[in-house]
Amino acid sequence: MAADAPQHTTASRATDRPGDPSPFALGLLLRRAHWRAAAVMGEALRPLGIELRHFAVLIELVNHGPTVQRDLAAATGSDKAGIMRIVDDLERRRLAVRKAVPGDRRVRAVEITPQGLELFDAAHVAAEPLAERLVAELGAGEPERLTDLLTRLAHPPDGEA
16 A cells, blocks of 8 residues: 555755755855855955945945945845945945935935045955965866856846846
8 A cells, every 4th residue: 555655755955065955055055155255355354444245335336436325225235224324334434425416416326435446456455365265175277167157147148037
């Protein structure tokens, strides 16, 4: 009679350990890799007096120029209150300023300052040895290959999500 019973397979349970066959494995590994990379890059930023959340906004400002807060929030994965706190922090440190947007008195664009650009450049110098440490266990050509694969995952062709 047991032979007539339908066979139920137990779904793989996500563990994020090497060899995890679950459908969640890739996302969990990416999350763990992000935590590790964020911790290492945080080390580079700490002596400069900023955190990754601040640096993410500076990246957007360098890449796109003056940007309204709602667009900064969307680009950095922050919410309205969070982006306001980050921009407040950057303004206090004189790394960014809010400026009026012509034609809309209610909206302010955030712009990086010369001091913000100096800090941005200093962060890259400080991060270089730590970035090398992050990929030290990878073989020749693997850091570039990993970057290529992650870029393709993070930036799929238009129309895909």
